[in-house]
Amino acid sequence: MARAVTTNRKIVNTAAAWAVGLLIFFPILWTILTSFKTEATAIADPPVFLFFDWTLENYAVVQERSNYARFLWNSIIIAGGSTILGLIIAIPAAWSMAFVPSPRTKDILLWMLSTKMLPAVGVLYPIYLLFIKMGLLDTRLGLVIVMMLINLPIIVWMLYTYFREIPGEILEAARMDGASLKEEIIHILTPMAVPGIASTLLLNFILAWNEAFWTLNLTAAKAAPLTAFIASYSSPEGLFYAKLSAASVMAIAPILIMGWFSQKQLVRGLTFGAVK
Numbered sequence: 001m002a003r004a005v006t007t008n009r010k011i012v013n014t015a016a017a018w019a020v021g022l023l024i025f026f027p028i029l030w031t032i033l034t035s036f037k038t039e040a041t042a043i044a045d046p047p048v049f050l051f052f053d054w055t056l057e058n059y060a061v062v063q064e065r066s067n068y069a070r071f072l073w074n075s076i077i078i079a080g081g082s083t084i085l086g087l088i089i090a091i092p093a094a095w096s097m098a099f100v101p102s103p104r105t106k107d108i109l110l111w112m113l114s115t116k117m118l119p120a121v122g123v124l125y126p127i128y129l130l131f132i133k134m135g136l137l138d139t140r141l142g143l144v145i146v147m148m149l150i151n152l153p154i155i156v157w158m159l160y161t162y163f164r165e166i167p168g169e170i171l172e173a174a175r176m177d178g179a180s181l182k183e184e185i186i187h188i189l190t191p192m193a194v195p196g197i198a199s200t201l202l203l204n205f206i207l208a209w210n211e212a213f214w215t216l217n218l219t220a221a222k223a224a225p226l227t228a229f230i231a232s233y234s235s236p237e238g239l240f241y242a243k244l245s246a247a248s249v250m251a252i253a254p255i256l257i258m259g260w261f262s263q264k265q266l267v268r269g270l271t272f273g274a275v276k
Contacts, residue, residue, distance in 0.1 A: 028252070034245035035059070042241040058246035066229060068250060075225035075254075077140050078215075079208035082147035083201055086155045089148075091197075094159035095185055099168055109160065112153040120150075120213050131218060140223045143215060147208040155204055162196025163189065202262055209255050226251035 034042050036054045062068070097105050127146070128137070136142030166189065174188045190197065212227040219228055230251050233244040 028256075031245045031248050034242055035249045037242050037245075039240060039242045042245070058242045059250070061243055062233075062246050062250065066232065066247075068229070071224060071226045071229040071251075072254065074140060074223055075209055075227075075251075078143045078147060078223070078225055079205050081140070081144040082151065082208045083205045085144060086148045086152050086204060087159075087197065087201060090152060090155040090159050090200075091190065092185065094156050094163050095189060097156075097160050098163035098166075099171060109157065112156060116150075116153055124217055128217065137218060138220045138222050138224075142218060143223055143225070146214050146218065147211060150211070150214070151204045151207050154207070155200055158200045158203070159193070159196065162193050162200075166192050202259075206255060206259070 033049070035058055036056070037048070037052055038055060038057070041048055041052045097109065131137040131142050134142075136145070170192070171184055171188060174184050179188065209225075210227070212231070215225050215227045216231055219225070230244070230247050233240055233247050
């Protein structure tokens, strides 16, 4: 009887998981299907799901109208640069908070996390003026700095959590053997926390890749990433749903592929230290 109840519970849980997964994936599927429709079919009422004349015209128009490679390259530089710069700053900060804590360490962590609750539009005006004065407006360097700053609290929090799971005695033994602070972080701490660092890198790369508010307000043409590439298909004349969907698919495809191939590393990193 108990075995039957357990089996039924597993079936229900599996069915619920599939239902939630399909619910989350449906908007992506709908966007992909719409990208292969004509504009007339895309706005048809009732909506057409599978049975329509498939076309690649939208992708051809998007390629002709926009330099997709430039937008893609900007996204790679901005997301990759901000993530790497954030790790360079966050690893020593998380090390000090995890292994040399002060009475105010938890307060500092909470304060850092609270900055993520600040509405971005509330600080847009001063940052915009600063960027104009410093010549960083519509530059990849400016976006790298902004993306790094807005994601830095998450990077520090994640690394702090992972570092807390590493026994401090190992680092003490390294110090007794004459390891300097630099050697301790680079040669001892970092290799032991590779799963956590990898998951932090992946998550923050995705966050920077998907960021739209700052990219749309601080860029015009030169440093515009793929989020601006998508927004360019919204015009005062109206939304071109099929072409907008094609642009969206081209923008999310690289990050979806990266996420698919790195899902094991991401899960391993997110569960790092969960079981001792």
